[in-house]
Structure formats: structure tokens, C-alpha cells
Amino acid sequence: MTPVLTFTDKGIYCPAGDFFIDPWKRVDRALITHGHADHARPGMGRYLATEAALPVMSMRLGTIQAEGIRYGERRRIGDATVSFHPAGHVPGSAQIRVEVGGEIWVVSGDYKIENDGFSEPFEPVTCHSFITESTFGLPVFRWEPQAHIAAQLSRWWATNAAEVRVSFLGAYSLGKAQRLLSMLDPAQGPILTHSAIEATNDVLRAQGYALPPTQRITPETDRKAQSGAIILCPPSALGSAWAKRFGPSSEAMASGWMRLRGIRRRRGADTGFVISDHADWPGLLSAIKDTSAENIYVTHGYTDIFARHLTELGLNAAVVPTEFGGETGADAPELEGEA
Amino acid sequence: MKSFSALFSAIDATTSTTAKIAHLAAYFQSAPEPDRVWCIALFSGRRPKRAVTTTKLTEWATEAAGIAPWLFEESYAVTGDLAETIALLLPPPEGTIHLTLTEAIKEVQSLHAEEDAQRKARVLALWATLPEDQRLVFNKLLTGGFRLGVSRKLMTRALAQATGLDEATLAHRLMGAWEPASTPWDAFTEEASEDVSRPYPFALAHGLEGAPESLGAPEEWQAEWKWDGIRGQIIVRNGALHIWSRGEELMTDRFPEFAPLPDFLPNGTVLDGEIVAWDGSKPLPFAALQTRIGRKSVTKKALSEAPAHFLAYDLLETGGTDLRSAPLSRRRAKLDRLLATLPSTLPISPSPLVPFTSWESLAEARAKAREAQAEGLMLKRRESPYFIGRKKGDWWKWKLDPLTIDAVMIYAQAGHGRRANLFTDFTFAVRDGNSLVPFTKAYSGLTDAEFREITQWVRKNTLERFGPVRSVPAHHVFEIAFEGIQRSTRHKSGVALRFPRMLRWRHDKTPDQADTLAHLHELLAQYG
Ligand SMILES: [Zn+2]
Ligand SMILES: [Zn+2]
Numbered sequence: 001m002t003p004v005l006t007f008t009d010k011g012i013y014c015p016a017g018d019f020f021i022d023p024w025k026r027v028d029r030a031l032i033t034h035g036h037a038d039h040a041r042p043g044m045g046r047y048l049a050t051e052a053a054l055p056v057m058s059m060r061l062g063t064i065q066a067e068g069i070r071y072g073e074r075r076r077i078g079d080a081t082v083s084f085h086p087a088g089h090v091p092g093s094a095q096i097r098v099e100v101g102g103e104i105w106v107v108s109g110d111y112k113i114e115n116d117g118f119s120e121p122f123e124p125v126t127c128h129s130f131i132t133e134s135t136f137g138l139p140v141f142r143w144e145p146q147a148h149i150a151a152q153l154s155r156w157w158a159t160n161a162a163e164v165r166v167s168f169l170g171a172y173s174l175g176k177a178q179r180l181l182s183m184l185d186p187a188q189g190p191i192l193t194h195s196a197i198e199a200t201n202d203v204l205r206a207q208g209y210a211l212p213p214t215q216r217i218t219p220e221t222d223r224k225a226q227s228g229a230i231i232l233c234p235p236s237a238l239g240s241a242w243a244k245r246f247g248p249s250s251e252a253m254a255s256g257w258m259r260l261r262g263i264r265r266r267r268g269a270d271t272g273f274v275i276s277d278h279a280d281w282p283g284l285l286s287a288i289k290d291t292s293a294e295n296i297y298v299t300h301g302y303t304d305i306f307a308r309h310l311t312e313l314g315l316n317a318a319v320v321p322t323e324f325g326g327e328t329g330a331d332a333p334e335l336e337g338e339a
Numbered sequence: 340m341k342s343f344s345a346l347f348s349a350i351d352a353t354t355s356t357t358a359k360i361a362h363l364a365a366y367f368q369s370a371p372e373p374d375r376v377w378c379i380a381l382f383s384g385r386r387p388k389r390a391v392t393t394t395k396l397t398e399w400a401t402e403a404a405g406i407a408p409w410l411f412e413e414s415y416a417v418t419g420d421l422a423e424t425i426a427l428l429l430p431p432p433e434g435t436i437h438l439t440l441t442e443a444i445k446e447v448q449s450l451h452a453e454e455d456a457q458r459k460a461r462v463l464a465l466w467a468t469l470p471e472d473q474r475l476v477f478n479k480l481l482t483g484g485f486r487l488g489v490s491r492k493l494m495t496r497a498l499a500q501a502t503g504l505d506e507a508t509l510a511h512r513l514m515g516a517w518e519p520a521s522t523p524w525d526a527f528t529e530e531a532s533e534d535v536s537r538p539y540p541f542a543l544a545h546g547l548e549g550a551p552e553s554l555g556a557p558e559e560w561q562a563e564w565k566w567d568g569i570r571g572q573i574i575v576r577n578g579a580l581h582i583w584s585r586g587e588e589l590m591t592d593r594f595p596e597f598a599p600l601p602d603f604l605p606n607g608t609v610l611d612g613e614i615v616a617w618d619g620s621k622p623l624p625f626a627a628l629q630t631r632i633g634r635k636s637v638t639k640k641a642l643s644e645a646p647a648h649f650l651a652y653d654l655l656e657t658g659g660t661d662l663r664s665a666p667l668s669r670r671r672a673k674l675d676r677l678l679a680t681l682p683s684t685l686p687i688s689p690s691p692l693v694p695f696t697s698w699e700s701l702a703e704a705r706a707k708a709r710e711a712q713a714e715g716l717m718l719k720r721r722e723s724p725y726f727i728g729r730k731k732g733d734w735w736k737w738k739l740d741p742l743t744i745d746a747v748m749i750y751a752q753a754g755h756g757r758r759a760n761l762f763t764d765f766t767f768a769v770r771d772g773n774s775l776v777p778f779t780k781a782y783s784g785l786t787d788a789e790f791r792e793i794t795q796w797v798r799k800n801t802l803e804r805f806g807p808v809r810s811v812p813a814h815h816v817f818e819i820a821f822e823g824i825q826r827s828t829r830h831k832s833g834v835a836l837r838f839p840r841m842l843r844w845r846h847d848k849t850p851d852q853a854d855t856l857a858h859l860h861e862l863l864a865q866y867g
Binding site for chain 1: 351352353354404406407409410413414417418419420423424427428755760
């Protein structure tokens with residue numbers, strides 16, 4: 001019997017439905033878990049993604065032939081039945097469930113368990129085989145509740161404001177930045193954004209996602225008059241000439257990788273907030289348990305380690321071969337969406 | 340320990356020297372006095388002695404974390420720091436206990452007297468009750484590995500800022516043999532009672548880049564050989580001898596050869612110079628001296644095969660008077676007069692001056708440094724005082740260019756900590772007929788961008804994995820620089836290199852253009 005999903009050099013493939021999931025080479029039909037660049041690539045013949053994910057995808061990929069699907073809606077493609085279920089990763093992100101002749105596989109995409117109050121919260125999906133990411137599949141990664149991070153963030157901002165410094169907060173422009181914005185209290189001071197982030201904000205606001213009021217930084221912005229403000233910007237803008245023009249500042253980076261002191265120092269930010277849109281070690285383990293799956297395929301991250309641990313837990317775990325999964329985990333701190 | 344942990348995080352979080360100093364100064368002004376003294380101690384390398392082996396700590400932490408030992412190892416490999424790995428892996432604390440820094444250090448020190456079972460119980464109890472943000476510092480105290488990117492100079496400057504005292508005075512008071520547990524804060528802030536063993540802060544040189552012409556007129560300078568030994572201060576006061584290393588380790592007992600010195604040197608004498616192993620007229624290679632370092636007792640064999648000798652190059656105190664502000668030319672003249680009075684059988688002599696009339700003639704002399712068993716030259720301004728620490732302008736080291744060899748990378752291993760996700764540790768080979776013979780490892784010298792590039796390549800081209808080590812095809816050639824070469828029976832290549840590092844990535848060379856084992860052995864014959 002052919003498996004429901006196979007691993008090919010173009011990506012995860014479903015022979016029964018003749019489609020790919022998050023492919024990295026050009027294919028005719030692509031099902032996309034979410035809009036991050038390592039999942040939604042340009043050049044596919046047709047795209048299928050959640051209705052909530054499509055606007056950002058269109059913004060990033062330009063004119064594409066795309067179709068939307070609601071969470072939970074079942075759709076027949078060839079001999080396969082597919083449905084998309086919230087992954088809690090970023091707005092619109094999904095796990096993709098594929099059923100062929102009663103056999104159910106789920107591709108997790110990227111996911112996190114904690115409800116961040118912004119993205120559609122993660123829902124476990126029962127299946128036989130689960131293809132899971134493992135970006136933070138190492139027991140040193142354990143997140144604090146979001147409320148703790150929000151309090152740390154607010155204190156940091158307040159201290160900087162009291163010392164007449166601008167607060168630069170580096171975060172990826174899709175997902176993390178908006179999640180952080182939703183954690184800020186606009187009463188605490190002005191919230192400014194780098195145009196790369198504000199472009200995504202515009203799209204998400206139009207969809208109805210609630211964000212606090214922000215001011216886009218333009219060439220007209222008075223850069224010397226922002227000392228009490230917090231500025232959300234892409235990580236690459238931290239410490240740049242662009243940032244320096246705002247005068248005295250503190251710089252913080254928000255990412256799960258900030259859990260590691262060595263990486264915190266490599267990034268050179270003054271402060272690291274440990275907050276991620278990926279599941280931590282306990283989160284990965286609980287998600288896997290909740291699927292009741294007997295076969296686990298591990299991709300994207302500390303694959304070898306995580307798969308070995310799952311095997312020791314008595315599960316049938318395998319690593320998705322490197323040439324298919326892409327060994328991105330190790331460089332992940334530098335990549336978009338991987339934090 | 341709450342405020343000390345906060346200090347640790349604050350310092351860790353900033354790259355600004357001014358900010359680090361401000362954080363430290365604030366701590367010196369606000370912390371309880373014993374904690375301040377311990378803070379000085381920790382940032383001047385006086386960390387509490389390790390009470391528990393890392394093996395035991397690893398075992399207990401693995402148990403407390405409830406994970407498999409291999410998973411602990413993998414976590415450690417990624418984190419790169421044992422104290423941090425443990426702090427990250429322990430489950431959230433159950434209660435809270437509040438200890439001052441001094442109390443925490445007392446806890447660590449009292450473990451020495453305990454049996455293993457007691458130690459384990461106490462450490463586990465502390466792990467379970469210390470607030471999460473204090474675990475890292477506590478583990479650093481436990482493992483004895485306290486390094487934070489705060490130099491002693493920076494700490495001294497913060498102390499000066501906090502106390503309003505002169506930095507040079509403080510630097511001197513911080514030297515030598517004081518015990519943090521029994522030293523009161525005012526030992527540093529008040530005019531100190533005289534400690535007869537206290538050394539002076541060492542003057543350090545900068546490396547000279549380029550030609551010495553930029554230094555001005557040659558006659559303003561004196562040249563000496565730059566020795567490859569152990570920098571030390573010999574102190575004779577009150578009839579007693581004290582020998583200090585630059586790392587402020589008291590080495591008096593390590594070198595019994597110098598025991599007779601108090602009989603010949605007048606009280607109140609302090610000499611700066613280099614301890615070397617001596618063949619009767621010139622130093623032996625550093626490896627000879629190395630056989631004596633790290634050993635508790637000095638064997639007869641070591642005494643006869645690697646007898647220690649002191650090559651003195653400065654006089655810091657004579658007749659109990661601090662000479663450091665006098666110009667070098669005067670200090671050197673006094674040094675020569677003093678040493679001339681000593682019997683020639685004593686293992687001490689002035690480090691000879693290298694005569695020169697022009698920078699060109701000095702360059703010729705430098706080219707002969709290896710014959711003198713030296714690493715190059717030291718250039719010192721004749722008018723310079725004996726300054727504290729590394730100050731640009733008066734002292735320069737003009738080292739020989741390193742030896743180099745073009746070699747092929749054959750194994751790669753991931754780095755630690757800051758470079759946890761990059762391949763940074765490589766094994767290199769030279770050609771021998773059709774085979775490749777590994778001869779050295781190197782892990783520094785490339786830029787972060789180059790490390791990223793080679794990392795990508797290693798991932799795509801891994802042939803085999805041996806635990807953390809990956810074998811890769813012989814493809815990339817690197818120019819390896821090193822300071823010395825020695826015969827070695829432990830290595831298949833028959834040689835061991837001193838300070839190997841990657842000088843350049845030779846994109847222009849293919850593996851068949853790499854150097855040969857025969858060439859390596861020629862270098863051994865010439866410089867070994
Ligand atoms: Zn991803
Ligand atoms: Zn993503």
C-alpha cells in the first residue's frame with residue numbers, strides 16, 4: 001500500500017491527491033501551512049491555504065492563483081480528503097490533515113501550544129501518522145507563560161523610557177511582531193513600527209485581527225523626539241544606521257533562541273526575551289501525545305535528538321531525511337519565522 | 340545572591356564597557372561588605388575551589404531533570420556551558436530560599452568537608468529552592484568556572500569609581516595573596532597594612548603590527564628577546580622569597596632552584612622577568628618547562644632535565660622603594676648593577692639587550708630569534724615608566740611571523756556556546772603519497788561569515804558521523820599558522836604544533852596542492 005504522504009525532493013507529497021504540502025520546488029498544486037518564507041514559496045501552479053493565511057501570502061508572493069479554505073472544512077482532492085486545523089503558530093497558520101481510505105496523516109507545519117490570544121489557538125488532531133517540526137526539540141527549551149514575558153517587556157520599556165532611551169524590539173515581521181504588539185499596553189507610550197512590520201500589520205488589521213494603534217516610521221518621522229517610544233523592527237535593523245539615528249537606545253531581541261546565553265550574545269542585543277511561536281520541549285511532547293499517532297516523522301530542527309527521544313518513549317519515530325526536510329534547525333536563529 | 344545574579348545578567352546583557360562599569364560600581368556601593376569583597380575576588384580570578392566534580396554534577400542534574408544521560412550530553416553540546424545547561428534543564432524550583440552571595444559561597448565551600456551522599460542531598464536541595472534566575476550563578480560557583488567578559492582592569496575601574504580612590508593604588512592593593520573570606524572591605528579602601536608578598540600589577544605589551552619605523556627614532560628604544568616562558572615576579576622582602584606568575588599564582592614552591600635568592604638579593608627587591616627551562620646558555624623549548632607545570636611536586640628528573648632559570652628584565656623595587664615611575668633606562672641600569680653582584684652559579688641573569696643601530700639592523704636580529712629560542716623581540720621605550728596593564732605606546736612585542744603550512748580539512752565538529760550551531764573545530768591533514776595524514780586541529784582564525792559558509796558545506800557534504808565529529812571529503816585547503824613544532828609520539832604524524840590556527844582559507848588551492856608530510860618533517864628538523 002502506498003503511504004498517504006511520501007517525502008520527495010520537492011517536498012511532502014500525497015500520491016492519492018497528487019498534491020504537495022509546503023513544497024520547496026515548483027509543483028502544480030501546493031497546500032500551504034502558513035505564510036512564512038520557508039513554507040510558502042513562490043512559483044507554484046495553484047495554492048490552497050486557510051482563508052486567514054491568504055492575504056499575507058498574496059502580499060508576499062504577489063499575484064498567485066490561490067484558493068482559501070476554512071478551518072475544519074473538508075475538501076476532496078483526488079482520492080484524498082484534506083482539512084486545515086489551527087496550529088497556533090501565527091495568524092492563519094494550519095496543520096494539514098490528509099485522509100486516504102481511513103488512514104489519517106497530519107502535517108504540523110510550525111506550531112505552538114500556548115494560546116497567545118492573537119493567533120487561532122492550536123487544536124490537537126487525532127491521526128495515525130504525525131509529521132512534526134522540532135525547531136526547539138531539546139529539553140533546554142522551556143518557555144515561560146506569555147503573561148510573564150509581557151510583564152518583563154513592560155518593565156524593560158518603562159526602564160528605558162525613564163532613562164530617556166528608545167526601546168528597539170527586534171522580531172520577525174510576520175507573526176512574532178504582531179504577537180508582541182498585542183502584548184503591549186498603548187497607554188505606556190508611543191508604539192512605532194518599521195515599515196516592513198507595518199505592511200503586515202495593515203493586512204492583518206484589514207482581516208480583523210486586533211492590534212494596538214501604531215505609527216509607521218517614515219522619512220518624516222522626527223527621530224530625535226521618540227525617547228519614550230518602543231519601536232518594533234526586523235532583527236536585521238537592530239544596531240543599523242537606521243536605528244542609530246534615533247539617539248540613545250536599548251535593543252532587545254524576542255526569540256526562543258534567546259534562551260541560550262551564547263546565542264543571545266552572538267545576536268549582540270542588550271536584552272533577550274525568550275518568546276517563541278514554536279512549541280517548547282514539553283509542548284512538542286504533549287502535542288505528539290494528543291495526536292495519539294503511532295508513527296512520528298520528525299523534521300525541521302533537532303531532528304536526530306528528538307526522534308531518538310521519541311523512540312525511547314516507545315513511539316515509532318523517524319527523521320525525515322535531511323535532503324528533504326532541509327537542515328535548517330542549526331541556522332534557524334538567522335531565518336525568518338524560525339523563532 | 341539576588342542582587343549579584345542581577346548584576347551578572349546586567350553585565351551579560353550589555354556590550355558597553357561604560358555600562359558594565361556602572362553596573363559594577365553600583366553593586367560596590369550597595370551590596371553588603373562581604374559580598375563586595377567576594378565580587379572583587381570573583382572578578383580577579385579568585386574563585387572558590389571546586390567542591391564537586393563535573394561528573395557528579397552532571398549525574399545529579401540529569402537525575403533531577405528526569406532525562407536520559409545522552410539527552411543531557413546533547414543539551415550540553417548545544418549550550419556549551421555546564422553551569423548553564425544544568426540551570427536550563429532543572430525543573431522549576433519548588434520553594435524559595437534567599438542567600439547572600441557570601442552565604443552561597445559558604446555553602447559551596449562547606450561541601451568540601453561532606454561525604455558524597457550529603458553533598459548530593461545539599462546540592463539537590465539548593466537546586467530545588469533557589470530562584471530560577473539565581474541558578475546559573477550558583478552553578479558557576481559550584482563548577483568554579485567564573486568567567487564573564489569582565490576583565491580585572493574593568494572591575495578595578497568600577498571599584499575606583501565606587502570608592503573615589505585612584506585606580507593604580509587599587510590595582511596594587513588587589514594583587515597577591517588575600518583570602519576573600521577573611522579580607523575586610525577596608526583592606527582595599529584604607530591605606531593597607533603592608534603585605535610583604537604582594538606583587539606589583541604587571542606591565543603588558545601590545546603586538547606590533549607592521550614595521551617598527553612608525554615608532555620613531557631607534558635610539559629612543561631598547562630591544563630584548565621575547566621569551567616563550569612563564570612571566571613572573573621575584574620578590575624578596577623580610578628575608579623571604581615570593582614568586583608570582585602573571586596570573587597571580589604563587590609559584591615559589593614550584594621552582595626550588597630560586598630558594599637561595601634571599602641570601603643574595605637585598606630585602607625590598609622586586610624583579611620582573613621570565614622563568615625558562617635552561618640549557619646552560621639559552622632557554623630550552625617551552626615543552627621542557629611544560630613538563631614541570633601542572634605537577635604538584637618537582638621531581639629530581641625535572642630538576643636535572645629542565646632546570647629553571649630567571650631572565651630578569653626589569654627592577655620594580657629596590658631597597659623597599661617603588662621604582663616604577665623611574666624611566667626604564669634607569670631601572671635597567673640598576674638591574675644590571677644588582678645582578679652583576681650575584682655569583683654566576685645562581686639561576687638568574689639579565690635578559691640580554693639586543694643591540695641595534697637602525698630599524699633595518701633590528702629586523703635582521705629579529706630574523707634570528709628562533710636560534711636564540713625566542714619568539715621575537717620586545718621593544719621598550721627607554722623613557723617609559725613601569726605602567727599597569729596593557730597600555731599602548733611604550734612596550735611592543737614584535738613577534739616572528741608564524742610558521743605556516745597548507746593543509747586539507749578532513750573532519751569537522753560543531754563549536755560551543757556562542758558558536759553552538761556552527762562547525763568551527765576542524766582536523767587538518769597533509770599529503771603523504773596518496774593518503775592524507777591528520778596532524779593538527781584548529782578552531783580559530785576564520786570570520787563568522789567564513790564559519791557560516793564552511794558550516795553549510797559540511798552539512799551538505801558529510802560522509803560519516805562519529806558522534807559529534809563528521810568526516811568530510813578532502814576538498815578545502817587552509818593555511819595553518821603555528822608558533823612552534825615538536826616531535827610527538829602520540830600523533831600519527833609524529834609532530835605536535837604550538838598554537839595552531841587557521842590563517843587563511845585557500846580557495847585558490849586544491850587538495851593536491853596541499854603540503855606534504857615530508858615538508859612537515861623538514862619544518863620539524865629546522866625548528867623543532
Ligand atoms: Zn518554519
Ligand atoms: Zn513558521
